[in-house]
Amino acid sequence: MKIAVDAMGGDNAPQAIVQGVEQARDRFKDIEFLLYGDPEQVKPLVHNDERISLVKTTETISMGEEPVRAIRHKKDSSIVRAAMAVKKGEADAFFSAGNTGAVLAAGIFIVGRIKGIDRPGLTSVLPITQPGSKRHGFVYLDSGANAESKEKNLLQFAHLGRFYAENVLGVDHPRVALLNNGAEADKGDTLHKEVHAQLAQQKDLNFVGNVESGDLLFGKADVVVSDGWTANAALKATEGTAKMFLTLIKDGIMNGGLRAKLGYLLLKPVFHHIGHLMSTSTYGGAVLLGLNAPVVKTHGASDAKAVDKTIEQIHEMINSHVIEKTVAYFKPKNVDNDQKN
Structure with missing residues (x-):
């Protein structure tokens, strides 16, 4: 499985993000990580790049920016690029400790809602x-x-x-x-x-x-x-x-x-x-349930331990196929049946 990570989001980024990713990488042998961010800041923090790939981005969405406007205008931000990787099938999940509104907007408008979920x-x-x-x-x-x-x-x-x-x-x-x-x-x-x-x-x-x-x-x-x-x-x-x-x-x-x-x-x-x-x-983090893939927002002040725990949470979501089971349940025919009940 591959997890797209916003390496630039959060109060302690990118150091805490990279540390948490490496801790999780050492625990879970079946995960590969795509780290989106500024290579000049991120690369020196990576001690072992096994199953970790850096993807260069040139923009960052700060905590105070208006979410929808930010994801529309900052196409090369770490949040948008990580969400796009999930949409394109290049990654199975996306998480960030950055701007909450931007993460939610990227999840809804880029990753997309499950059919049947309003x-x-x-x-x-x-x-x-x-x-x-x-x-x-x-x-x-x-x-x-x-x-x-x-x-x-x-x-x-x-x-x-x-x-x-x-x-x-x-x-x-x-x-x-x-x-x-x-x-x-x-x-x-x-x-x-x-x-x-x-x-x-x-x-x-x-x-x-x-x-x-x-x-x-x-x-x-x-x-x-x-x-x-x-x-x-x-x-x-x-x-x-x-x-x-x-x-x-x-x-x-x-x-x-x-x-x-x-x-x-x-x-x-x-x-x-x-x-x-x-x-x-x-x-772990807060999950935006109802989307086509796991999108998880960790606390802005998350340390390496919180990042590691969030990755464990995503690992369990993917292995349990919870998204696929949700998609199957909310197919339009099931929604119609629920409304009749």
Whole structure:
């Protein structure tokens, strides 16, 4: 398999990108990498070019650029060229740590949507904090690709998330829930009430009802579906709360005297485990599900470990044939059947 990599995107590019690629190359003997970027910056960082090819590009899309305009005018950018490699069949997947909007636009307009999918959903895997749970994460979409969604979009997200949970995370008969402002079936606005009713009628979905944002991380579902605006707001609030508590804990340790510092030393393995569980590096990047190939966006601040983990994620997506299975399901005849149900 071949993976097209935007070597220039991200806060720590190209060094972290190249390091992560080399780490993944050493772990996965069946992957070849196409690194798109400035050879003068990228080539000196490559210690071993086995199964790594550099493709020269002359333009870079910065974080602050308007996405659609950037991909239309910067045809020789690392993002556009990497996405084009997938479209032409020169690569099986594409990932970047660069401009999120540009990566999403390149995925939609260059790689292209699966027939039967109206809007792809940006999909993240978030941690489950339920004590004793054997599952370490759940699928969450749409986490920001679409600010507004219709009922059919959320139904499609549910099936996209189901396929991802089954094939990539290995969850048997995943539980699907709808993010809402209450657990009861009659909660929410008109959109969410209608989506709840339609999800409950889907015979091939294990729909378990609504889940509130306060319960997101407690393992009540394997797939949580929402419109992009709501899901992104809930995600940012959850991340902000976690950062606040980490800051309070750190402040308590630093200013709590000798007893607090000794307590920290005793609990250091516990803090390390929690840090690993909550780290974005543990779960890879965000996938734009609903496209003809894996398109994955890693965090802008990703280090080599996060890049390596993202490549592992892409490797599993390709090996599990999740895209092919999704394409087969969403053929027009199946979409028509779903609408009848």
